[in-house]
Amino acid sequence: MMTVRRSDTTRAAILDAARERFAADGYERATIRAIARDAGIDPSMVMRYYGNKEGLFAAASTIELELPDPGSLPAQHAGTALVAHFLERWERDDVLTGLLRVGVTNEAGAERMQRLFAEQIGPVVAGVCPDPADAPRRAGLVASQILGMALARYVLRLGPVVEMDRVDVIAWLGPTVQRYLTAEGP
Amino acid sequence: MMTVRRSDTTRAAILDAARERFAADGYERATIRAIARDAGIDPSMVMRYYGNKEGLFAAASTIELELPDPGSLPAQHAGTALVAHFLERWERDDVLTGLLRVGVTNEAGAERMQRLFAEQIGPVVAGVCPDPADAPRRAGLVASQILGMALARYVLRLGPVVEMDRVDVIAWLGPTVQRYLTAEGP
DNA sequence: TTTGTTGGTCAACGCTTGTTGGCAATTGTG
DNA sequence: CACAATTGCCAACAAGCGTTGACCAACAAA
Numbered sequence: 001m002m003t004v005r006r007s008d009t010t011r012a013a014i015l016d017a018a019r020e021r022f023a024a025d026g027y028e029r030a031t032i033r034a035i036a037r038d039a040g041i042d043p044s045m046v047m048r049y050y051g052n053k054e055g056l057f058a059a060a061s062t063i064e065l066e067l068p069d070p071g072s073l074p075a076q077h078a079g080t081a082l083v084a085h086f087l088e089r090w091e092r093d094d095v096l097t098g099l100l101r102v103g104v105t106n107e108a109g110a111e112r113m114q115r116l117f118a119e120q121i122g123p124v125v126a127g128v129c130p131d132p133a134d135a136p137r138r139a140g141l142v143a144s145q146i147l148g149m150a151l152a153r154y155v156l157r158l159g160p161v162v163e164m165d166r167v168d169v170i171a172w173l174g175p176t177v178q179r180y181l182t183a184e185g186p
Numbered sequence: 187m188m189t190v191r192r193s194d195t196t197r198a199a200i201l202d203a204a205r206e207r208f209a210a211d212g213y214e215r216a217t218i219r220a221i222a223r224d225a226g227i228d229p230s231m232v233m234r235y236y237g238n239k240e241g242l243f244a245a246a247s248t249i250e251l252e253l254p255d256p257g258s259l260p261a262q263h264a265g266t267a268l269v270a271h272f273l274e275r276w277e278r279d280d281v282l283t284g285l286l287r288v289g290v291t292n293e294a295g296a297e298r299m300q301r302l303f304a305e306q307i308g309p310v311v312a313g314v315c316p317d318p319a320d321a322p323r324r325a326g327l328v329a330s331q332i333l334g335m336a337l338a339r340y341v342l343r344l345g346p347v348v349e350m351d352r353v354d355v356i357a358w359l360g361p362t363v364q365r366y367l368t369a370e371g372p
Numbered sequence: 373t374t375t376g377t378t379g380g381t382c383a384a385c386g387c388t389t390g391t392t393g394g395c396a397a398t399t400g401t402g
Numbered sequence: 403c404a405c406a407a408t409t410g411c412c413a414a415c416a417a418g419c420g421t422t423g424a425c426c427a428a429c430a431a432a
Contacts, residue, residue, distance in 0.1 A: 006429090007379060026291035028214035032420065042381055047421060103342060104290040105212035110342050117344065140338060140346035141358055147342075148334015152326060156289055156296050156333075158303065160326035171372035172327055176362045186357035192399075193409060218390065228411050233391060375432075381425085388419075399408070 011049055013039040018060040023094035027057065027106040054108060061102070061112060063095045065120045070127020078128045079178025083170050086146050090154060091166075097154050100147070117143050129181050141180040149173060197235055199225040204246040209280035213243065213292040240294060247288070247298060249281045251306045256313020264314045265364025269356050272332050276340060277352075283340050286333070303329050315367050327366040331359060 017038035021030035032053055036043040050056040066089070073081060090096045099116070102109035117139065125142060126135040149169065152161040203224035207216035218239055222229040236242040252275070259267060276282045285302070288295035303325065311328060312321040335355065338347040 005378085010379075026212075026214075028212075028419095029291060031418080033418085041379095043420085044382085044422080045380065048379090053420065101290055104287055104337075105215060113342055114344060136346040137350065140344050140350070143344060144334040144338040144347060144359075145331055145362070146334070147337055148330040148332070151290075151333055151337055152330040156299055158300055158326050158329060160322040161330060164323065164326070168372070172366070173330075175372070176331070176365070179362070180358070186354070186361070191408085196409080214389095217388080219388085227409095229390085230392080230412085231410070234409090239390065373432095376430085378427105378429075380427080383422105383424090385422075386420100389417080390415105391417105392415075393413095395410100395412085397408105397410075399406100401406080402404085 007049070010039070010041060010045065014041070014046055014049065014056070015060050018056055019094045019098055022057060022060060022098035022102055024101075026101045026104070027109060032056070057102065057106075057108070058112075061095060061099050061109070063099070063116070065089060065116070067120055067124050070124050073124070073128060075128045075182065076178075078124075078181055079176070080170055080174035082124070082142065082177055082181075083146065083149075083173045084166075086150075087166055087169060090150055096150065100150060100155060125181060130184065138180055142177050145173060145176055145180065193235070196225070196227060196231065200227070200232055200235065200242070201246050204242055205280045205284055208243065208246060208284035208288055210287075212287045212290070213295060218242070243288065243292075243294070244298075247281060247285050247295070249285070249302070251275060251302070253306055253310050256310050259310070259314060261314045261368065262364075264310075264367055265362070266356055266360035268310070268328065268363055268367075269332065269335075269359045270352075272336075273352055273355060276336055282336065286336060286341060311367060316370065324366055328363050331362055331366065335359060 014035065017035045018030070021035050021038065024030070032046050033043050035056075036046055046056060050059055065085075067085060068081065099109065099113055103113040104110070121139050121143060122135065125139040126132050129135050129138050149161070152158045153164075153169075200221065203221045204216070207221050207224065210216075218232050219229050221242075222232055225232075232242060236245055251271075253271060254267065285295065285299055289299040290296070307325050307329060308321065311325040312318050315321050315324050335347070338344045339350075339355075
């Protein structure tokens, strides 16, 4: 059993501040100095605990999507379930927003986003779509709609999209994702 | 008639280099020095001709979407037409990619993107959807799918999405956009 | 109590950034 | 030709960046 170090609260404070900053500002503008200021400590502590800025981002952007496993998922409602799950996950904390904002201008962030979708969405799609051979393409289409909604709603903050209820978003996007998952042809 | 200044070729070279850099790197990493190097001139020239970095971005990101006017658009094929038009427009040059990459981390860029979609997509949607009252929401939904595809295909470069033919993208996204435009309910 | 480890601050480093002003060369104009 | 405007380069600036190493205080182990 790991003993609790006294510095663990500091480490957590740094991580919290980092997640907020990365989500709000992206990689370049989220400076180590600003993150340290938010966490109430000296910038050099960030280096000691996380090595460098890349290491800090890696630590701050680890995430488990906790997607339902494909078996338990009713195939005809997978679209709605996926959209609902992602909305909830996106609004729970700043990690996904940070990942998206960083991924757009930072190579490491983009790779992280790619792996996240390949490893975590891939299997779910493969579980519900008719022919596993075109699962990657279907997963890509699903990603395009879900990422696009996240972009418009949480990053660009397009007025009408922000004002939609979560329920309406699910009602509109659910059938789209469902079609991408299981429709025989386009 | 405006006389042609000798510096117009330099101005154009700067603008070309700026568009490329903004599209490839985003706002912060697209440095004036790098842009000037690409254009083969001194960084101070950029300041003289465009005032400051914000001014350069404003000049480099002006764009006319040239969307078909709503009257001439067959209402039942508007979805496919819109998707096709955007794909073409996105691949013609770097401007939209730059706008997207910058808009994600830069406030001015985000506003520009918002205005672009409100002023140029808005009217088209209002022209084809049944009840003009919910045109903004429908435009938002359309934007979410089109921006999401652009994000996945041109910015994050998700493998399966990049590999899709343009024709397939249109075939898959067309019906989605069509539904967002004209479906009575979700 | 002495000693080693841990948590933390401080001051500085080398570098890059946007931006500025001066100066030389070229061009256009009377 | 002379003179003014335009086009360009060069050197520097102040500020901010990630990162480093020396140093101090608090605590734990001996």
